[in-house]
Each structure stands twice: as structure tokens, then as C-alpha cells.
Amino acid sequence: MTIGCLFIHGFGGAPYELEPLYHKLKESTEWKLKVPILPGHDEGESLEEKEYREWVDKAEDDLKGLISECDKVYLIGYSMGGVIAAYLSTKYTVDKLILLSTSAHYLDPAQLAKDILKMAKEGLQGDLKENDLFQRYIRRMGAAPMSASLEFQKLVNDLRPFFHQVKVPALIIQGAEDGLLPPKSAQFIYDSIQSTEKTLHFLPQSKHMVCHGPEQSDLLHLVCEFLEVDQTLSS
Template identity: 75%
Template sequence: MTVGCLFIHGFGGAPYELEPLYKEIKEHSEWELSIPILPGHNEGESLKESEYMEWVHKAENDFKKLKAKCETIYIIGYSMGGVIAAYLSTIYKVDKLVLLSTSAHYIDISQIAKDLWKMAKDGIRGDLLENDLFHRYIRRMGNAPASASLQFQKLVGEFRPYFKQVTTPTLILQGGEDGLLPQKSARYIYNSIQSTKKTLHFLPQSKHMVCHGPDQADLIHMCFEFLSHSKRTESY
């Protein structure tokens, strides 16, 4: 049985957001992996003229290429990529779905205030550049003009209803300290999905970039076990 796994990154981001998980699966499986860069997100490109359906079509085209080569297909979507992944699972046969920090709702203002305060304290100590959330905000501010942010909001608004059509076995993971999404986003997804095989787990110490957070080892273990039905014994 040939297995293919499609990774879909988030808005304003790139494959680096999923890189630790991608590398681990690549090293410990013989699966065919695909991790495309969505239009406007590559180095040197601008999101200014991007339209959200371009992002959806790119992911869909890469899914079709993978499907042509593989009998079994998994999709791992991060943030906005999770919304696209869920949508694809409603129009194509997807065997398993992993949704990481998926954007079914918008920003939790109170948590952002806490995160910004932590960034300020990091700056005072001289290690602001070590703060992963700081890098995330800087990247978004540099690459996401207002027009692109509006496209992102349109995508979430249009495709949110598709969560209620998902019947694929699904693993939902979100950071317990996510400053960009409220926890109700993950709970909404869990309650909406129609599959009887679904799991929701909050990674207690992680922020939005869960693949790079302090719970990284747990995330990799849960994803690997969910997708492959086998437990990892290696240390991370």
C-alpha cells in the first residue's frame, strides 16, 4: 500500500511551520510526502495581490498529484492550512486528517496581550530573537498587507461550514497558550466534525506554532501514532 501525506502551511507562513513534523515522518516512514508553498508565500513573493482561492487551488492541485501516485492519503494542515485540509477531505477521499492550530475562529485578544508582554520582557533580557512568537508576528507584519488579511478572513468565513461535512478520522491539536486563536476554535472543529473517530488535545505549553513549541515531542508522537497506528520509542 502506497501512502501519501500532504502538508499545508498557514497564512503568511511557509513549510518551515511544519518542518519538524515533516522531517520526523520523512525519516521514519517510506511515505510519499508533499509540502507545497502556497502562492504569494515564497521568498521574494508578495501577498498583496493574492486571492484566497489561489491558495485553495494550489493545495488541491498538489493533492491530486499525490493521489495519482498513492492509494492512501493523509493531510496535515496547520493554521489556515487546516481549513483547506478539512475542505479537501469533504470533496476527495482522505484517509486521515491532522489539524494543527486550525483557524476556525479569530484572535484571542487577552492572550495576545499576555504574549506581547512576554515578548517585551524577553527584549529587556536581550533574548527577544529567541522568542518564536515574535518571529511569527514579524513575518506576518512583513508579508501580510491588509488586503491579504482580508482574503484570509474570507477563506475562513467561506470554508468554516465545511467542518460539519468532515467524516474523515481526525486528530485536532492546538496550543494551550495559543495567542492567535481562542480554544473555542479547536472545540468548534471537534464538535462540528461528523467522524466518530476524532480526537482533540491541547498542548499545554505551546503557542500557535505548535510544531516548534515546548510540546514538540508530544505532538510528533501523537501525530505519528494517529497516522501509522504504531508508537514511537525513539527519543526526540
């Protein structure tokens, strides 16, 4: 049986937001893994004049490709990517859905940059603060054009109702110390989706970037358990 997994990153971010989880599944499985870069998010690109449908369409195209190649498909979305993933799970036949730090309500990009920078200064990210990608992320989020921020807001507002249509098994994870998403955001998603198999898990010490947080190993374990990955195969 061929299994595919699509990762969808967040607004202003890039695939590295999900990198630890991607590498865990890559080393533990033989699945087809896709991590698209949403339009305007690649290095050297601008978010200026981008419309949110472009982000959704890119993820949708990659999902359709996986569905055509695989017997089972899983969706993993982070932050804004979680909103897109939930929406796509209502349009296509997917087998499992994972929502990480998902924005059920609009997030202010400038505040996101400040929160992540504060997290690094507090030492919760170890050497990530010195990572060039991390520094680029801070600059990019703080300089997000108003037009892109408005598109982000429109995306969340337009796609939020689709949480009520989600029926696939779902795992929802949020950092309990997330300064951007209050616990009610994850609770809203949990209460909204119609899945008979759904789990909500808060990581006590983690903030918004849960894949790079202090409970990274717990997150990887939760995801692998949900996706039924044999963790004894990983190095």
C-alpha cells in the same frame, strides 16, 4: 502500499512551520511527502493581490497528485492550512486528517506576529528566536497587506461551514496557551466534524506554533500514534 501525506502551512508562513513533523515522518517512513508553498508565500514573493482561491487551488493540485500516486493519503494542516485541509477532505477521498492550531475563526495577522514574538522572548522557543526564518516570519506577518488579510478572512468565513461535512478520522491539536485561538475554536471544530473517529488534544504549555513549542515531542508522538507510524524505526 504507497502512502502520501500533504502538509499545508498557514497564512503568511511557510513549510518550516511544520518542519519538525515533516522531518519526523521522513525519517520514520517511506511515504511520499509534499509540502507546497502557497502562492505569495515564497521568499521574495508578495501577498499583494493574491486571492484565497489561489492558496486553495495550489493545495488541491498537490493533493490530486498524491491521490493519483498513492493508495492512502493523509492531510496535515496548520492554522489557515487546517481550514484548507478540512475543506479538501470533504471533496476528495483521504484517509486521515490532522488539524494543528486550526483557525476556525479569523486571526489578525499583526496580533499573530506579536504573539509569536512574545513567545520567543519568554524563552519558550529556545534558539528559534535567533533563527533567520523565524525573524522573517515576524516581519512578514506584521507587514501583511490589508488585501491579503481580507482574503484570509474570506477564506475562513467561506470554508468554515465545511467542518460540518468532515467525515474522515481526525486528530485536532491546539496549544492551551494559544493567545490567538481560544479553546472554543478547537472545541467548535471537534463538535462540528462528523467523523466517528475524532480526537481533540490540548498541549498545556504550547502556544500557536505548536510544532516548535515546548511540547514538540508530545505532538510528534500524538501524530505518529494517530497515523500508526512505527516510531522505533526513527533515529
